[in-house]
Amino acid sequence: MGSPACGAFGEFGGRFVAEALWSPLAEVAEVFEEALGDPSFAARVHGWAEQRLGRPTPLSHLGGLSEALGGAQIWLKREDLLSGGSFCGVVALTQALVAVRLGRTELVGETATGDFGVALGQVGLALGLKVRVFMTRDDMAAEPAAVRRMEEMGLALEPVEGPARGRRGAMAEALRYVACGPERAFYVTSSLASPDPYPRMVAFGAEIIGNECARQLRERGVSADYVVAPVGSGGFACGLFGAFVQEGSVPGVQLVGVQSGGDASPTKGAASLVRGRVGVHMGTRSFVLQDELGQVVTPLTDAAGMAMPVVGPQHARWMRTGQVQYVELADAEAYAAVRTLARSEGILACLESGYGLAYALRLAPTLPEDAHVVVGLSGDGSRDLGRLARARGEGASS
Amino acid sequence: MNDRLNTLEERASARRPLLMVALVAGDPHLDATLDYMGILAEAGVDVVELIVPFSEPAYHGAVLQRAMARAVNEHLDWAQIEEIAAEFRRSYPSVALVVSTYLNRLMVAPTGPILEGLQSAGVDALWIYDLPMEEAAEVDALSESAGLPLVRAVSATTSLERFREIARRAQAPIIWTGHSGGELTLTGQAFEERLRTFGEYTRRPIFASMGVTTGAEAQAVVQAADGVLVGSSVAWLLEGRGPDVKERLRRHVVELRARVDEVAGQG
Missing domain, CATH: 3.40.50.1100 (Rossmann fold)
Structure with a gap:
């Protein structure tokens, strides 16, 4: 092709x-x-x-949660603190x-x-x-x-x-x-x-996020081993990964994009890069969730920001080249991760960020204490309070 | 270019207005589609556009979006489209047939054999709604190899310079997509002037798709264009169904045919 x-x-x-x-x-x-x-x-x-959006956002070290997990140091890039909440x-x-x-x-x-x-x-x-x-x-x-x-x-x-x-x-x-x-x-x-x-215009603005993050890591003398972000259509992750993805720019860092697997049924989630095929949708050639006839499948996930059947073309390329690893996690894990963060650190993340967080919560205990995992937190979770309560009622998290 | 497309050019040159009517394959079910195509042919259309339904018909208005949503449930594959086309061609050897769809539906399998299958079944041209000229290099090559030309679209935002390049590549009718969701974006004199200018640069007939629903509107369109493409009014009629739907469809198309023919020889 x-x-x-x-x-x-x-x-x-x-x-x-x-x-x-x-x-x-x-x-x-x-x-x-x-x-x-x-x-x-x-x-x-x-x-x-x-001047108007309140950048740069902080890069917060989660000392308590990292210690409790007993592994790598977890850092959050805090887009939740912006005036618009995302x-x-x-x-x-x-x-x-x-x-x-x-x-x-x-x-x-x-x-x-x-x-x-x-x-x-x-x-x-x-x-x-x-x-x-x-x-x-x-x-x-x-x-x-x-x-x-x-x-x-x-x-x-x-x-x-x-x-x-x-x-x-x-x-x-x-x-x-x-x-x-x-x-x-x-x-x-x-x-x-x-x-x-x-896609070029979105990346141009969003890359401010990754550039800030790379600079903040340098200023603290920290070398990231993993940078993790949620991927729906992928604008936020594209921005965060942008500063790290160029070969040699930050050697040794593994980039991970986490998509929603919905209720964990194999055919239902929003993991276009994991379960999709190459197609054309929304005006771009990329990975598309579709059936065998080329009809686009509507993703089912609790996180509206992740419910996209097609992903930005930058991610499709990074998937193909292996520069970024893409995985899917179920909604229940995202809910649980949001709740864990709230209870351990007092930070309320949006549900979309819960997928990246959940991956980091799995990953950190497997790494040594001097390893560093950066998680992109794309926004504040106030709008998800009702969903969190319902999910708890349905037993989606502990 | 095959005889049916040549005939369209000859009719347009003789100022005989052309009528193209669109149907969504599988709306409301596959068995009905061939019957409806036959009604269109016998009521005198020059071209049948058979729309292969797509789940995300972003460039169609609400009526055709609903029609496609119904038709998607029929789970039509390309072999079934070929069968319909071949059956239609056996019964109506002189009526041109255009198959149209969105690009993603052609990417489920190697595209070349799909185009070859359609051509063998008697399809005269293929219209891919979301494939602009610049992005069409691969499909252009496959289309040429299969002998199945692409229908090219133009619009109110198409410059004359761009039109000339589109016309240079066109091996089949050109379609003026003059509306977006039912809203006309260019009307009256400006439309006529643009069509006249474009017409000076191509021998291919230019059909205008303007959200036409009545014979009078169709007649107004063919005052400026070589032909008119009618789609949503047919889908709307079929949506209503009822026991006499076939007769109402026949009457609608006969009325369209009669009104556009009143313009024959003018201009």
Whole structure:
């Protein structure tokens, strides 16, 4: 299989879209590439990330939990401490600044957990742009706090009728809206699994996370043995791994992406890299959860942020090259890991982060005390309190 | 180019408006599809578009999305599509047949043999909705090898320079995808002017897909385009079902045919 013509990551990526979207995306790609050549653009991204989003986030050493587990030292990259409660702001920021360069006046996006909608509001309003967020009714019912927050921010919130939770229905409606007013509206994706140039734009912003983390480790004189992150569509993990993945940049580090295995049934989870096959979905060639006829399978997982049947093309390439190891863990393990972290360290992580945490909790006791495991914590878990309570009621965790 | 595609070009050159009608294979079940294709052929369509359903039809409006959701439950594979095409071709040797789908459905097995199978079954062209020209190099080569040309799409966002390259590559009808979710993005005079300009750079007939539901709308479209593609109104009609659905389908297509034919020879 050859490389896609646009935005290729090895044999993955590309811009597989209907003709009506080709030229608008080509224009975005051109402006993004111009921005990459303009030092003031990167400076602006970093300036806004610091001034409005509250970066850098801390890298916390979990001394108590590490000691209790009796193995490696566990570190957390703390995206939960950002003002929006998640890493999403930095993903929205790059795209919003490209929209400004294009002269667009309205940001249009979709959200499943509500985190990205809030991030879009934070960034867009700060830049003087209108913000419109599409969200399925099921997701709105499941995330009342985020919906209230978006309402208070005055965002145009568009409910989407759709049979399945997740971003796909909302994404289709958002794209349709933008197609009707491309001269003013700019589509902002929350997903790394998107047509070119979106995976490149998402990575550009998200890599701030990994660069911060690598610098913080150096400042403390710590050499990471493992860096672990949850992978749904993979934007957060792409950002965290970015600083470590280049050969020779941080020698000896093993990168691990953890996907949701749902209820542990072999055909149901969201582990596109473990159980998927190469296909084209969401405008990109990557690993896709699908049946033998090429019909996309709807992932079933309690973590809405992990419920993606396709993963960003960067991860597909890293899977192929072996630069990153990808595994799946069941929802029950993620719940248990979130609870363990809360009880041992007083930190409430979102359920998505629970998959990476769960892997680290398994791994750390097998390693010596002078080994170091960094876990990416993608966001705060306040929105998951109800799910945690229900899971406990159902006996999903101890 | 085969005789059926040549005939379409000749009709377009003679200003005889063309009618293409789309059906979702397997909606609501496979047994009905061939019957419905026959009704379209006997009511006088020039081209039948047989949509192979995909679970994620991002570029279709709500009606066709629902139709595809129903049809996905039929679990159609490519061998069944070939059988339908071959059976249709035996009964209707002169009506052109376009098969359309999303790229992922062609990636479940080596794509070359799928295209060869469709061509052997009498399919005249293949339309892959999410395969733009730039990303089509591999499929272009397979399509040429199989003798199954690709339908190319254009839209309101297609520049003239881009259109000329699309037209240069086109070996089958070109389709103007003029709406997104039922919202027309270019209307009236601007649409006519664009179609006229594009038409100067290709001999291939240009069909316009504009969310047409009535004979009057179809007639308006073929004032500017060589042909009209009607899809969602048929899926909507089939969705309603009822004991006389076949007769209502026949009447709908006969009405479309009659209204577009009123434009014959004009322009």
